[in-house]
Amino acid sequence: MPGAVNLPLLEYHWADTSPSGIKAFTNHMERLFGYIGVTRNKHVIFYEEKSGMAAARGVWLSHLLGHQEASMLDGGLRAWRRARFKLTDKPMRPTPSSFKARLNQTVLATMRQVQDSLEEDHDSIILDVRSSEEYDGTLVRAAHAGHIPTSRNIDWKQTLTQQGTLKPRKELEKLYRNNGVRKDNEIVTYCQAAYRAAHTYLVLKLLDYPNVRNYLGSWAEWGNSPGVPAEGPNRRT
Secondary structure, three states: OOOOOOOOHHHOOOOOOOHHHHHHHHHHHHHHHHHOOOOOOOOEEEOOOOOOHHHHHHHHHHHHOOOOOEEEOOOHHHHHHHOOOOOOOOOOOOOOOOOOOOOOHHHEEOHHHHHHHHHOOOOEEEEEOOOHHHHHOOOOOOOOOOEOOOOEEOOHHHHEOOOOOEOOHHHHHHHHHHOOOOOOOEEEEEOOOOOHHHHHHHHHHHOOOOOEEEEOOHHHHHOOOOOOOOEOOOOEO
């Protein structure tokens, strides 16, 4: 799109949600946002080929860094093309800014917080938004397979149409309602690396769920950490 700068968010993985890890991640993202020219008076719109996980991750990152004026273009570049809006092949050079993060901890879940919710009588719902194969341990992408105990599996792709746009609001509300996801619960989303989980975070916020956290470390951290519990169809550790 004319005026767009490139930010390949899928390259910026992070799997350490210890206090020092979150501090390092925040500093890194602060420099990255500054490099692409984000300032407090700018509304940032993230897009990719469709209403995808990388664009949603950009919105969640903005919220985490304390910049609320951020959106995802529904349908992404596919929808832009279908509408016959202008495109360009000329690269856009960023105009760097001095961006200072104001970390919003209310949209972030850490491994310690997830562990505490399992150990205590905590009114929270953990949503595993990976594929069913990842959830049940058929597909192994870490040192151990399966899912976080008590988590419910709602694949993030169930929120999208074949055209790559978000499904109508009523369909999305029904999806979560039928799975017992209530608005009076704290919701923690996770996947493999917190991209698909960011997408579900964004959908739930659009549906006016007030208390949604994205587990930044997700299965890349949980599934590679010794001593943490994991469940599958034939095992529990």
